Amino acid sequence: MRETAAEVAELQALMDAVYPRSTEHLRSIIKGRKRLSAAALVRALTGMCTVNLATVTARGEPRISAVDGHFLHARWVFTTSGSAAKARHLRARPAASIAYVDGERIGVFSHGDVEFLTAAHPDFAEIEEHLTKHYGSSPSSWGPDIVYGRLQPTWIVGYGEAEAR
Numbered sequence: 001m002r003e004t005a006a007e008v009a010e011l012q013a014l015m016d017a018v019y020p021r022s023t024e025h026l027r028s029i030i031k032g033r034k035r036l037s038a039a040a041l042v043r044a045l046t047g048m049c050t051v052n053l054a055t056v057t058a059r060g061e062p063r064i065s066a067v068d069g070h071f072l073h074a075r076w077v078f079t080t081s082g083s084a085a086k087a088r089h090l091r092a093r094p095a096a097s098i099a100y101v102d103g104e105r106i107g108v109f110s111h112g113d114v115e116f117l118t119a120a121h122p123d124f125a126e127i128e129e130h131l132t133k134h135y136g137s138s139p140s141s142w143g144p145d146i147v148y149g150r151l152q153p154t155w156i157v158g159y160g161e162a163e164a165r
Contacts, residue, residue: 002130003042003074011074011156012038018155026157036106036158038074044106044160045071048134053078054097055089063089069100070130075150076110077117077127082145090114090149098151110156117148124148 003011015038019027036044051069054062065086067078076098080087090096094113101107117124127148132138139146 002072002126007074008038008042011042011153014153015041015156015158019157022157030107030157030159034159034161036108036160040160041108041158042071042074045100045108049100051076051078051098051100053086054099055086056093056095057089058092069098070127070134072127072130073123075152077131077148077150079131079139079142079146079148081143082147087147087149091116096151104161106158106160108156108158110151110153112151112153112155114149114151117150123150 019035022030047070049069049071050066052064053067053069054064056062063085065084067080067086070077094115095111096114097109097111099107099109117127119125119128127150128138128140139148
């Protein structure tokens with residue numbers, strides 16, 4: 001968990017703001033003790049999580065693929081090849097959705113815009129260090145055009161088992 005108290009508070013404020021605007025159907029499923037707090041969410045999302053990343057083609061067709069997601073500072077971070085379809089989609093249309101689901105244990109659904117991080121970005125070094133420690137090598141060394149993406153969430157909800165709180 002790398003989130004600061006301020007980041008957890010900001011995430012909780014976002015979660016509290018979007019939940020009442022969610023559909024009645026979603027609120028009927030994610031409620032009470034099943035609804036995760038921001039603090040529980042960041043505790044549960046440690047290490048690498050295989051997440052589903054949804055993008056949109058130029059024709060407005062949805063596309064989904066799996067990426068290694070890392071929840072750092074209350075945001076999903078991932079890498080991919082710069083030539084991947086998802087990278088092309090996100091460069092043209094940065095709106096995306098990310099979902100992480102592990103059965104009934106936990107589910108996190110988020111929407112927002114993806115930003116690409118370069119070595120010049122102030123957060124890049126910490127992200128690069130985290131990923132290098134996790135994988136044993138820098139993702140930048142995996143190919144000639146590896147890109148780092150981070151979802152800036154505008155909507156996020158999560159459910160989980162009681163012990164995940």
